């Protein structure tokens with residue numbers, strides 16, 4: 002009898018632990034499924050022509066005024082400021098949305114006076130960065146709107 006009394010709480014504890022672990026496992030597969038769903042919902046990528054050449058030209062001028070002093074005229078960076086093109090760009094931004102790139106730049110850059118440009122200027126600069134990464138231009142400019150930009154996936158794989 003005394004033996005059973007000692008065993009019951011153990012059994013209860015084990016059962017509770019097991020329920021918790023099932024719940025955690027169920028929760029994490031649920032999250033994984035949400036992420037997969039989010040990824041399949043993203044139907045636009047940076048390969049679909051998401052900025053215009055005119056916009057990238059405006060962005061180039063703005064970049065020259067506000068970014069080139071640190072990231073260099075050719076976007077390759079200068080030691081402290083990282084390169085914004087090629088492997089550095091794809092390593093940092095693949096599988097992010099354009100909204101993440103836009104918001105990060107807007108909130109942190111230029112690093113000596115963050116968020117000091119109009120949203121439109123940040124969108125134009127992002128267009129120039131996409132162009133500099135050899136992503137194709139299209140018919141419509143990149144909007145300065147984070148919700149719209151969240152639907153555009155950065156990927157280096159052309160579909």
Ligand code: HEC
Pocket residue numbers: 064067068069070071072081082083084085089090093105106109110111112113126
């Ligand atoms: C005064 C120097 C300076 C200026 C001007 C500046 N940056 Fe930066 N930038 C940095 C430094 C230093 C870093 C790396 C440290 C950090 O993230 O704060 C950086 C990081 C970044 C990153 C993150 C890169 C990565 O791979 O993580 C992006 C994107 C970026 N800058 C874009 C811009 C753009 C666009 C502008 C112009 C609007 C700009 N920067 C202006 C110094 C600068």
